[in-house]
Amino acid sequence: MLIDEVRACTVCTKVLPAGPRPVVQFSPTSRLVIIGQAPGSKVHQSGVPWQDDSGDRLRAWTGLGAEVFYDPAKVALMPMGFCYPGKGRSGDLPPRPECAPLWHARISATMTDCRLTLLVGSYAQAHYLKTANLTDAVKAFRTHGPGFFPLPHPSWRSGIWMKRNPWFETDVLPALRRAVRKALGGKKT
Numbered sequence: 001m002l003i004d005e006v007r008a009c010t011v012c013t014k015v016l017p018a019g020p021r022p023v024v025q026f027s028p029t030s031r032l033v034i035i036g037q038a039p040g041s042k043v044h045q046s047g048v049p050w051q052d053d054s055g056d057r058l059r060a061w062t063g064l065g066a067e068v069f070y071d072p073a074k075v076a077l078m079p080m081g082f083c084y085p086g087k088g089r090s091g092d093l094p095p096r097p098e099c100a101p102l103w104h105a106r107i108s109a110t111m112t113d114c115r116l117t118l119l120v121g122s123y124a125q126a127h128y129l130k131t132a133n134l135t136d137a138v139k140a141f142r143t144h145g146p147g148f149f150p151l152p153h154p155s156w157r158s159g160i161w162m163k164r165n166p167w168f169e170t171d172v173l174p175a176l177r178r179a180v181r182k183a184l185g186g187k188k189t
């Protein structure tokens with residue numbers, strides 16, 4: 001199975017300081033796909049995607065409880081890099097560039113009922129929307145299609161970003177929760 005192939009991936013062994021440990025979740029029936037950055041050290045240890053403060057924030061933003069968030073029949077968690085990339089000077093290193101080109105299209109092809117894709121953070125947005133400005137991309141959330149919804153990365157830094165961009169809470173989050181509910185319900189977004 002594809003998930004077993006992914007879990008056995010060792011392409012970046014030489015450049016991953018903690019070694020390969022792909023952390024992903026998907027199934028053929030996943031309707032909502034969440035494309036984040038890469039696991040942090042805590043998630044690398046646990047092997048559970050988004051089981052950290054960023055995950056708590058993302059669940060609060062989307063209105064998803066843990067039981068739905070961690071149900072691969074409903075939600076796919078497919079970061080830009082599946083393995084913890086290690087620490088850089090100012091936080092974690094970027095996701096490994098080998099990963100998304102190697103796996104995303106193959107995984108996406110198995111999810112035949114995908115209705116909404118959340119692009120969480122600048123790496124996912126650069127890859128899928130070809131945009132370099134996260135704030136502009138999120139502000140224009142209604143214009144991206146088909147089925148893409150850009151979001152900032154919900155790290156602790158997002159609190160500062162949200163203070164500067166109050167429209168995120170008033171305009172974007174209610175629309176996000178509606179889109180997520182719709183994707184997981186009966187109708188296409």
Ligand code: SF4
Nearest residue numbers: 009011012082083099
């Ligand atoms: S980051 Fe992706 S490509 Fe690299 S070893 Fe992990 S799963 Fe394989």
